[in-house]
Amino acid sequence: MDTRYLRHARRHARGAVQPSAIAIIAVVAVLAAASWFLIIKPHQDLVDQEAGAHPSTPVTAAKAAAAAPVNVAAMSMxxxxxxxxxxxxxxxxxxxxxxxxxxxxxxxxxxxPGNQVATDALRxxxxxxASLAEQAINQRDFNDAQRQIDLLAKADPANYTLTILRSKLDAQRKLQDREQQLASDKEKQAQLAAQxxxxxxxxxxxxxxxxxKALAEQQRAAQQRVAQQQAEASRQAQPPAATQAASNESAAGGTHGAVLVRNVSPxxxxxxxxxxxxxxxEVSFTITPEGNVDDVKVVDAEPRHVFDRAAVEAVSRWKYQxxxxxxxxxxxxxxxxxxxKLN
Structure with missing residues (x-):
């Protein structure tokens, strides 16, 4: 075979292979780029979002709050x-x-002003x-709720949600005031009732x-009157001169009636x-030959059954001649x- 023909064929083959290799490389580059934009980059974005890289996507697990910057005004953008x-x-x-x-x-x-990143993040x-501010209202942390509403108002003053939050905050404050007033009124009523x-x-x-005291005074007065009555009765019970004469007559062998020698007041x-x-x-009774009183009977009384016993007991203790x-x-x-008689 002619060697000149072989060399020509080899050069022609090398020239044919070079364009196909370029085409293969181009296809691989396109596939790599497509993989980056369609697979790798979305996956990386998803990972970043799950890690909290996007400002509008808070992390699901709360982390410990960092210390506040010392000088915020001096910080750069x-x-x-x-x-x-x-x-x-x-x-x-x-x-x-x-x-x-x-x-x-x-x-x-x-x-x-007009920084797009901050504006978008706030929006x-x-x-x-707003949901966090509402939670603060529901928890009745009214001062912090007002502060949060003011921050929201700086971010979006015309947002209608602010009107709702302010109305709810005002209503909750009034409700708390009413509850406190009711509790205060209830406490005052309890104190008044206790007083x-x-x-x-x-x-x-x-x-x-x-x-x-009045009963004791009345009893003392009654006791004094009874004592006076007893003293008077004792004086009246002293044997008069007629009693002495009767005694002399009795000694001489005469006849006379019984004579009271000791009177006991009732x-x-x-x-x-x-x-x-x-x-x-009014009582009737028998005077024994010994001068004692026996067989005391109530003949009449006014009122009935009030003074009977006292009268019978007193007369039963009388002594007679x-x-x-x-x-x-x-x-x-x-x-x-x-x-x-009381007096």
Whole structure:
């Protein structure tokens, strides 16, 4: 075979292979680029979002809040945006005061009005911030709720959600005021009721003491009157001159009737003293030859059954000089009216 033909064929083959290799390389590059944009980059974005890299996507697990920057006013734009993203990732949208995403983004807008990153972040996180402010209202942390609403108003003053939040905050404050007023009124009513009860107890005690004192005075007065009556009866019971004459006559062997020598005053019943009752009892009885009183019977009384027992007991203790007949003691009958009088 002609060697010149072989060399020509080889050169022609090398020239044909070179364009196909270029085409293969181009296809591989296109596939790699497509893989980057269609597979790798979306996956990386998803990973970043799950890690909280996007400012509008808070992390699901709360992280410990970082310490607030020392000098926020001196921070650069990048530092403020970095702190804001960090606050979003740590779920510090509106709190704590001075160290939250809204304040950092608002500070960015102060330095650079119209900053698109801060504007977009505030717009995207506004609904979540409104929800947090509502939670603060429901928890009745009214001061912090007002602060959060003010931050939201700086981000979007015309948002109608602010009107709803302010109305709810005002309603909850009024409700709390009413509840506190009701609790205060209830406490005052309880104190007033307790005071009235204490006053009533004291009044009852004083009335009981006054009643006991009055009863004691009444009993003392009754006892004094009874003592006076007993003294008077004792004086009346002293044997008069006629008694002495009868005694002399008896000694001489004469006849005479029984003579009272000792009078025992009746005891005034306590129930009658308390009821301020007066009355009398008429009794009949027998005087024995020894001068004792026997067989005492109630003939009449006014009122009935009030002074009977006291009269019978008193008369039963009387002593007589017995009646005599021909100088000898004999039994005799007598009848007396016992008067019960308080004055």
């Amino acid at each position: 990048n530092q403020l945006l970095s702190e804001a993203r960090r606050a979003v990732n740590e779920q510090r949208l509106l709190a704590p005061a001075g160290n939250n995403a809204f304040e950092f983004y608002l500070k960015v807008l102060e330095k650079q 995207e996180t506004f609904p979540v911030g 009235k009860a204490a006053d009533k107890v004291e009044a009852d005690r004083q009335a009981a003491e006054a009643q006991q 005891r005034y019943p306590t129930t009658a003293v308390r009821a301020n009752q007066e009355g009398w009892v 017995p009646a005599t007949q021909d100088g000898s003691p004999v039994a005799s009958q007598d009848k007396r009216r016992i008067v019960f």
